[in-house]
Amino acid sequence: MSTDHAAPAHSALRHHFDTLDQQRDASLLGMWAFLVTEVLFFGGLFLAYTIYRMSYPAAFAAGSHHLNIVLGCINTAVLIGSSLTMALAVFAAQQGNGRNVARFLLATMFLGTMFLGIKAIEWTHDYEESLIPGLAFDAKIWAHEGMPPLEAKQFAGEGELFFVLYFSMTGLHGAHMIIGMAVMAFYLRPAWHGRYSRDYYTPIEGLGLYWHFVDVVWIFLFPLFYLVGTRGSH
Amino acid sequence: MQRAENAMHEYTAAPRIYFIIFAALMILTATTVGVSFIELGQLNLTVALAIAGTKALLVLLFFMHLIHSNRLTWIAIAGAVYFFAIMIVLTISDYATR
Numbered sequence A: 001m002s003t004d005h006a007a008p009a010h011s012a013l014r015h016h017f018d019t020l021d022q023q024r025d026a027s028l029l030g031m032w033a034f035l036v037t038e039v040l041f042f043g044g045l046f047l048a049y050t051i052y053r054m055s056y057p058a059a060f061a062a063g064s065h066h067l068n069i070v071l072g073c074i075n076t077a078v079l080i081g082s083s084l085t086m087a088l089a090v091f092a093a094q095q096g097n098g099r100n101v102a103r104f105l106l107a108t109m110f111l112g113t114m115f116l117g118i119k120a121i122e123w124t125h126d127y128e129e130s131l132i133p134g135l136a137f138d139a140k141i142w143a144h145e146g147m148p149p150l151e152a153k154q155f156a157g158e159g160e161l162f163f164v165l166y167f168s169m170t171g172l173h174g175a176h177m178i179i180g181m182a183v184m185a186f187y188l189r190p191a192w193h194g195r196y197s198r199d200y201y202t203p204i205e206g207l208g209l210y211w212h213f214v215d216v217v218w219i220f221l222f223p224l225f226y227l228v229g230t231r232g233s234h
Numbered sequence B: 001m002q003r004a005e006n007a008m009h010e011y012t013a014a015p016r017i018y019f020i021i022f023a024a025l026m027i028l029t030a031t032t033v034g035v036s037f038i039e040l041g042q043l044n045l046t047v048a049l050a051i052a053g054t055k056a057l058l059v060l061l062f063f064m065h066l067i068h069s070n071r072l073t074w075i076a077i078a079g080a081v082y083f084f085a086i087m088i089v090l091t092i093s094d095y096a097t098r
Helices: A020-055 A057-064 A069-094 A098-128 A149-192 A202-226 B015-035 B043-063 B071-095
Strands: none
Touching (some): A020 A057, A020 A202, A020 B071, A098 A149, A098 A202, B015 B043
């Protein structure tokens, strides 16, 4: 390789890095390190879920059957679709096509908003069906035919625990999506004006890592909440 | 196009692979929903988690470019998996043996 020291440094290169390559590696490792802490952040909730599902399998299956599997499926498709548009935004950035970066970021934000909208519909139904722990929770709907009152009360409590975890985990996931979309909004203008090119597009790539991570969390949340217990037999 | 001397040298995936991965993720989603309607006992959870794990792996490897990432990135992810596994396994070993 030639070493033309007279070439001016790229405007995005910070003085404490030698090359854009080095700067990119440092930035992306930083994002990965953040995502590692996120794994453990969500991990605590996944652990709580595991313990309580082991303890109360019947109530978790009953709770899961209160969720709308069709809306859950649609939302999974929508979120995977938003991961596709995010990947295409990063690709457009690699090609130096700023307009397409902005367009694909907008598409990602649109799909993300759609996901949250569907989630809002689901949560509204949950409210109407009295499935909100501590706020609007109806213990009576949990009692099976001929269940002794004390046992029914215990079972409703276990079901309430399912919904505590459901709202905590989908809520935390939703908060991550809102943050992701808010950050995306800041990158629309620079992207549109050609800030990112083949030489420098690290912010878009880091944003992509974050968004795909949020997608991965949902990939696990979906079967753990919507697909507990066999549906065919009920 | 003139490239700066200190340009980034990284892998650029063709967009075609993203559409293939997207299709695979959709098929796996349909599969996991379909399987949830079949009575398999304990196997239902195993299958659901195996499919979710496969989907997560596809996203990591291709959407997150892990397949072309450097070793340091792999070590960071191994750290996440390792500590998460410790948390889950040690806690379950307590709860399951009470």
